[in-house]
Amino acid sequence: MDTIDTSRVSLEQLAQLETAAASISPELRDVVHAIYGHVLDGAAIAAIDLDETYTPSKAAERLGMSRTHLYKLLDRGEILSEPVGRDRRIRARDLLAFEQRRQRDRRELAERFARHQQIKNAAIDELAELL
Numbered sequence: 001m002d003t004i005d006t007s008r009v010s011l012e013q014l015a016q017l018e019t020a021a022a023s024i025s026p027e028l029r030d031v032v033h034a035i036y037g038h039v040l041d042g043a044a045i046a047a048i049d050l051d052e053t054y055t056p057s058k059a060a061e062r063l064g065m066s067r068t069h070l071y072k073l074l075d076r077g078e079i080l081s082e083p084v085g086r087d088r089r090i091r092a093r094d095l096l097a098f099e100q101r102r103q104r105d106r107r108e109l110a111e112r113f114a115r116h117q118q119i120k121n122a123a124i125d126e127l128a129e130l131l
Helices: 011-021 026-040 055-065 067-075 090-129
Strands: 003-004 045-047 083-085 087-089
Touching: 011 026, 026 045, 055 067, 055 087, 055 090, 087 090
Parallel strands: none
Antiparallel strands: 003 045, 083 087
């Protein structure tokens, strides 16, 4: 994993990045916002080799979940893994694919709730007009 030093990125450069993010696709905008937030917080950014493998403990740590929950996801096939003796190894690309699906699902759920709220508000407005 290669760590990228962001300590010399100025606030002006970050503002330019944030402005540019308004005109790109939602997926790339998510990347830009993530980078923006981490750089603003002074965090380091790392690039990973997609073929790098993780132990279940490291994969769970990277995903911010318990090992028990990770094993449930592995058992259900939501995250691909390869058996190594009695244990498993998870490729970085499979973790990334899971994270992308999870972000997409969360975004779709948020959009569905927003649409539901809009429909509800429209119905309330329509009923108010009838009264």
